[in-house]
Amino acid sequence: xxxxxxxxxxxxxxxxxxxxxxxxxxxxxxxxxxxxxxxxxxxxxxxxxxxxxxxxxxxxxxxxxxxxxxxxxxxxxxxxxxxxxxxxxxxxxxxxxxxxxxxxxxxxxxxxxxx
Numbered sequence: 001x002x003x004x005x006x007x008x009x010x011x012x013x014x015x016x017x018x019x020x021x022x023x024x025x026x027x028x029x030x031x032x033x034x035x036x037x038x039x040x041x042x043x044x045x046x047x048x049x050x051x052x053x054x055x056x057x058x059x060x061x062x063x064x065x066x067x068x069x070x071x072x073x074x075x076x077x078x079x080x081x082x083x084x085x086x087x088x089x090x091x092x093x094x095x096x097x098x099x100x101x102x103x104x105x106x107x108x109x110x111x112x113x114x115x
Contacts, residue, residue, distance in 0.1 A: 005089050034050060041100065085108060091108055
């Protein structure tokens with residue numbers, strides 16, 4: 001199954017045996033421009049942002065700086081950001097667990113920021 005949105009993302013994760021828990025909002029909705037969902041995947045926090053159209057997804061994705069510390073005109077002070085995207089979904093993982101970066105890359109393709 002290909003990931004195209006939040007539902008297919010969680011479906012694929014669940015089918016692969018991962019434990020998913022919804023943890024509420026991300027606090028970054030104003031910056032990302034859509035409702036975000038904080039979640040844990042096997043106990044690791046990931047944020048997911050689903051865009052209403054592919055155009056809106058591409059517009060946000062291209063506004064992210066190469067080092068991922070700017071989204072649009074907002075400067076974000078976060079540690080070890082990894083941003084992935086597929087279809088209309090952007091996933092943000094802050095950390096360096098190889099298992100999580102590998103899982104997100106398998107589902108969403110290579111990270112687009114930092115690059």
